[in-house]
Amino acid sequence: MAKNRLQFDFSDEALEQLDELKDATGAPTRAEVIRQALRMLQWTVEQVRDEDAVVIVEKNGRQREVIFPFLSSAKATANGR
Numbered sequence: 001m002a003k004n005r006l007q008f009d010f011s012d013e014a015l016e017q018l019d020e021l022k023d024a025t026g027a028p029t030r031a032e033v034i035r036q037a038l039r040m041l042q043w044t045v046e047q048v049r050d051e052d053a054v055v056i057v058e059k060n061g062r063q064r065e066v067i068f069p070f071l072s073s074a075k076a077t078a079n080g081r
Contacts, residue, residue, distance in 0.1 A: 045071060 010018065018030050027033045047053055048071050055066040 044068060 018033055021027070021037075022030055022033045025033060025036060027036060044055065047055055048068060055068075056063050057066050
């Protein structure tokens with residue numbers, strides 16, 4: 001598999017969040033955190049493309065729908081809007 005090198009500029013706050021996620025997930029590198037985030041975003045986009053699809057989070061026996069306002073364009077594209 002070919003690899004491509006990318007360079008990102010992060011604010012101090014974003015870098016701190018990245019490092020916190022690295023620690024929380026046990027990822028060996030910051031790059032792995034970004035790869036995991038990319039996979040999760042891809043999965044989420046695929047799940048919410050259908051207008052009737054929702055993502056549900058269950059915690060302590062309670063369920064709630066998760067709303068991703070930044071994914072509204074994914075739904076619109078899937079529905080031909």
